[in-house]
Amino acid sequence: MADKVVLAYSGGLDTSVAIKWLKEKYSLDVIALTVDVGNERDFSAVRDKALKVGAIKAMVVDVKEQFVNDYVFPALQAEALYEEQYPLATALSRPLMSKVLVDAALKEGATAIAHGCTGKGNDQVRFEVGITALAPDIKIIAPAREWGMTRKETIAYAQQHNIPVPITISSPYSIDENLWGRSIECGLLEDPWNEPPEDAFLWSVSPADAPDKAAYIEIGFEKGVPVNVDSRRMDGVSLTQYLNQLAGSHGIGRIDMIENRLVGIKSREIYEVPAGVVLMEAHRALESLTLSKSQLRFKQRVAQEYAGLTYDGLWFSAHRRDLAAYVQSTQQFVSGTVRLKLFKGKCSVVGRKSLHSLYSLSLATYDKGDRFDQSAAAGFIHIWGLPNKTQSQVQKTEDD
Numbered sequence: 001m002a003d004k005v006v007l008a009y010s011g012g013l014d015t016s017v018a019i020k021w022l023k024e025k026y027s028l029d030v031i032a033l034t035v036d037v038g039n040e041r042d043f044s045a046v047r048d049k050a051l052k053v054g055a056i057k058a059m060v061v062d063v064k065e066q067f068v069n070d071y072v073f074p075a076l077q078a079e080a081l082y083e084e085q086y087p088l089a090t091a092l093s094r095p096l097m098s099k100v101l102v103d104a105a106l107k108e109g110a111t112a113i114a115h116g117c118t119g120k121g122n123d124q125v126r127f128e129v130g131i132t133a134l135a136p137d138i139k140i141i142a143p144a145r146e147w148g149m150t151r152k153e154t155i156a157y158a159q160q161h162n163i164p165v166p167i168t169i170s171s172p173y174s175i176d177e178n179l180w181g182r183s184i185e186c187g188l189l190e191d192p193w194n195e196p197p198e199d200a201f202l203w204s205v206s207p208a209d210a211p212d213k214a215a216y217i218e219i220g221f222e223k224g225v226p227v228n229v230d231s232r233r234m235d236g237v238s239l240t241q242y243l244n245q246l247a248g249s250h251g252i253g254r255i256d257m258i259e260n261r262l263v264g265i266k267s268r269e270i271y272e273v274p275a276g277v278v279l280m281e282a283h284r285a286l287e288s289l290t291l292s293k294s295q296l297r298f299k300q301r302v303a304q305e306y307a308g309l310t311y312d313g314l315w316f317s318a319h320r321r322d323l324a325a326y327v328q329s330t331q332q333f334v335s336g337t338v339r340l341k342l343f344k345g346k347c348s349v350v351g352r353k354s355l356h357s358l359y360s361l362s363l364a365t366y367d368k369g370d371r372f373d374q375s376a377a378a379g380f381i382h383i384w385g386l387p388n389k390t391q392s393q394v395q396k397t398e399d400d
Contacts, residue, residue, distance in 0.1 A: 002029045004110040005141065006101055008127070009034050009058070011046035015116040016163050017154055018143040019053045022114060026141065031108055032058040035100050037067045037093045038179025038237070053163055057108075061100050064179055068236035071096055071315075072180050076279055077224040077334075078327045079287075079299070080307035085257045086269070087276035088310050089181025094123060095315035098130030105138060112139040119145040122262045126313035133316040173200060179240055181253075181273035192258060192268045203244055203272040207251035207345025214343035215250060216350070219282045221338070224331030226279055240275045247274035251345035262312050278347050282338040285349040289357045290333050299330055 005022055009015045009032035019030045032050035034043060043060045050058035071092045082088055101113050113131055117124035119142070128140050149157060158165050174186040184200045198206060220228040226239055234242065247253055253274030259267050287296065302323055309320045336354025340347055362371040 002027055003112070004029045004031055004056075004108055005112040005114050006031045006033050006105045006108060006110045007055070007114040008097060008101055008116065009046070009050050009055070010116060011041065011049055012116070013154060013158060013165060014118075014144045016049065016053050017158050017161075018114060018116055019050065019055050020161050020163060021143050021147060021157075022141065023054060025143075025146075026112075028112065029056045030054065030114075031056060031104070031110060033101060033104050034058070034060045035093075035097045036060055036062040036064060037096065038064050038241075039177055049164065059104065061104075063096055063100060064237050065235070067093060067096055067179060068240055072240070073225050073236060074324060074327070075306070075310060076226075076276075076283055077331050078306040078323070079280060079284060079303045080310060081280065081303070082307045082311045083257065083259060084304075085255055086259065086271060086307075086311075087181060087273045087280060088307060089178055089271065089273055089276065090123070090176045090183050091126065091311045091313075092180060093178045094126035094313065095130045095310075098127055099134060101127075102131055102134045102138070105135065110138075112141050114141040114143060116144050117142060120261075120263060120265070122311065122313070125262050126315075129313040130316055179237065179244075181271055181276055184270040184272070185267065189268055189270055196254075196256060196270050200270055201254065201272055204248040204253050204274055205251050210249070210251035210344050214341050215246065216339060216341055217246070217278075218337050218339045218351075219279070220336070221283065221286055222335050224283065224287075224334040226282070243275035243278050245274075247278045247342055247347065248272070250342040252342055252347050253277045254345070278340060278342070281347050281349055282340060283334070285338045285352045286334055286336050286354060287330075289336065289352050289359055290354050291330060292358065295330055299327070302326060 005026070005028040007015060007018060007022065007030050011034065019032065022028050022030050032055040034046050036043060047058040047060055075088055075092055080088055082091070104110075105113050115124070115127045117127060124142055124145065131138065131140055155165055173184055173189070176183045182203060188194045189196060189200065218230050219226050220231070227233060229239060229242060244253075253272050253276065255271040255273065257269055257271075259269045261267050287299070291299065306320065306323050306327070309315070309317060309323070314320055333356035335356060336352065338349060339351035341350045362369050
């Protein structure tokens, strides 16, 4: 009886070829595992295809709710944006997928886990670091990294073995999609001078074609987690799907960036994250109202570190867990409502309120009711500037 391998199966070219290749190369029986993180696919067809290609078993695991609640929303609370732009859609799904793969491998008695990543991308690192953090002794196989075939050769291999080819050379986009966002790369997008064509986008209309009338929405948060839109309470999956559709219809959510990959190269990446853009703006606005100056400053540093760890595949690290504990502490009073304007590709915060607001009108106003003691300012300025004044008096430089 052959040993078994659990393959992270997408139904695409590389993972379909991998089913046959793993049997030929390693004499392994393949269990194809597809993880539903909001991929919006015909999973019955994906399962049937895996069995037709040669898998001994094909499974689909729906983890959309877990994905949103345990990965997406914690990253939102942290305001984790990689290189201040990317809301980590693909990066956030990989640790959860790694966990599902490990759980399945242990349950099925498999000796190995396989994935379809190439040797140039970030996902190979995310999968393998995540898997080894959860199951240090399990073997990991990366067929697309080992077999050394070009894209054309992989397609030829598939045709030779009667494996359905899901893409053609004339349609070369590489797309990863989940509930939180889409990533689009390859083809003419590899030249950073080329403007992304409209056929690269699916979730958002061109801002030029968006409605001429702005849409206003109100998003309610409880402890940093979005819970309602326009007073209509929703679960995390439904809320994200709703905002993806609404914001995308107004041309919001497109990101075009030059990204520094973990493997040491720069890559041109196109993302569609309508809900992510809207929720990040809303959450940031609410925190500006409910967190102190010191909390906001330090949390910016935490956000950058949190995003870097997630992007680099270190979700299961002790360091990320420690940062997450700090983030959760900061969210205790991040509850309230944010009003946003969606118009022609732009999401603008136009209102915010909270029962825990640190904003005091009586202190901020220049009108009647001003309770700020302006007479205290002179003494404050004197004490605040005293160290600087003292140093400048005794340590003059050439620039003084």
